[in-house]
Every structure is written in C-alpha cells, then in structure tokens.
Amino acid sequence: MSAHTHTPDPFDDDRQRDPYGIIPEGFLEAYGASSIPEALRKAERAPSTSNPYEQPRCPSCGSTKVIVKPGHREIDHKQDTDYKCGGDCGAHFDDPAPSKLEAAKQRAAERRERPQTAAAFESSEQARLDEVGE
C-alpha cells in the first residue's frame, strides 16, 4: 500500500504519456528514458549537442542542418545573416528556431502556469475571449 495520499495530478500522467503533445516523437527513445521528466533530466545533463533534439533549427523548414556562417559579415555575403539552412530550403536567417527540446521545455513551462483541468482551462479561455470582446 502506498503511504502517501493519492491526489490527482495531471503531471503524473506525463510520466506515462504525453496528452498535450508537447514532446516530439522519439524524444524518450533518444534519451533512453521511460518518462518525460527522466528524459528532460537526461537531456539537461547531456554533454554534447549532437542530439538532434537539442540542435537549433531552421525557422523555415525545421531542419537541424543549421550552418553558422563565418564571423566576417563584411566579406561579400549576399545575405547579411548569421545562419544559413543546410537543409532543403537554404534559408538565411539571424535567429534559429529553438531546438525541439527547448520548444518542448518552453511549452511545458507555459503549461505549468496555466490551470490544469480542462474545465478551468476553458473558463480561463472564455475569460480571455470576454476581455478581448470588450
């Protein structure tokens, strides 16, 4: 028997599945983890950035083949940006999109600050809509 009382906590569910769709597919497998908190902990401690989930992405196509341009902008560059997509789209940009890991963590953090139940969420959404309506 468990000593502690059972309190319904939506985050308990996160250990089993990802009902909110914040974790990219294959994320747990990438870290050899069996739960989302475990995977995030392992991700925090991971020494390298070789994991594709931790690499910045092209804001256009989401490719992790982001090329950091050499630092001398004065040199003859047609596009004055810091990065270039090495994937299919070849976009030039200054600010890479956050890695899938960062995006997932941001969304998880945002979710923590919101009401946890669907009913509370709906009422807060309604309140927001009401505010906008005025």
Ligand SMILES: [Zn+2]
């Ligand atoms: Zn791209």
